[in-house]
Amino acid sequence: MQSDMLLAATESLPEQGPGGSTLLVGYGAVEELTRFAATPGWTVYAPGHPAEVRRIVPAAVRCGQRAYVHVSAESNAEPRCAGDGFERVREGLDGVVLAVGATLDPVLRATAGLDVAVLYTTAVRPFDEIGLRTAALAADRADVVLVEPGVAGTSARHVAETLVHVPHRLLALGGTDTRDEPALGRAVRDFLG
Secondary structure, three states: OHHHHHHHHHHHOOOOOOOOOEEEEEEOOHHHHHHHHOOOOOEEEOOOOHHHHHHHHHHHHHOOOEEEEEEOOOOOOOOOOOOOOOEEEEOOOOOEEEEEHHHHHHHHHHOOOOOOEEEEEOEEEOOOHHHHHHHHHHOOOOOEEEEEOOOOOOOHHHHHHHOOOOOOOEEEEEHHHHOOHHHHHHHHHHHHO
16 A cells, blocks of 8 residues: 555656646655645645545646645545545534545544544645535534544644634544544544543
């Protein structure tokens, strides 16, 4: 898997892009993911499967985006169709879990049996405010668990700003928190319980 994500990124790079596009690819660079996510003007992706990388890279170049694409050794078993917003993967009413990139499969296994909505995205920035607000308002409780491949809390400010008028709680998990599925499951259950 380690080489699959990076290989997908290099295979997807066009020989020449539009004059205004800037595309940077970081492999396993969690600090860079966090830095670019905090820098205005960048579109930031964290694809969770090599097929998603192959779709995102040429599209970003074709659109002339100033984009950072984070790839890692981890990969979901199957690619998703997530565009720039949240894709609803599982329905639920007891809260919302946002899974970014390769965190989706561990999130799905860790939350099996829980009545939570699971949303998936490959786009860290821009943040899909409408998708989150819609899911949070559809739940019985607007509690949100944010699971990102980067530093825990990378998108916490965006969740808080999106739900500023909605009573909610937030648990932000990232990095090594996402690799220990039993601990991830316990954290989600304790938070939502």
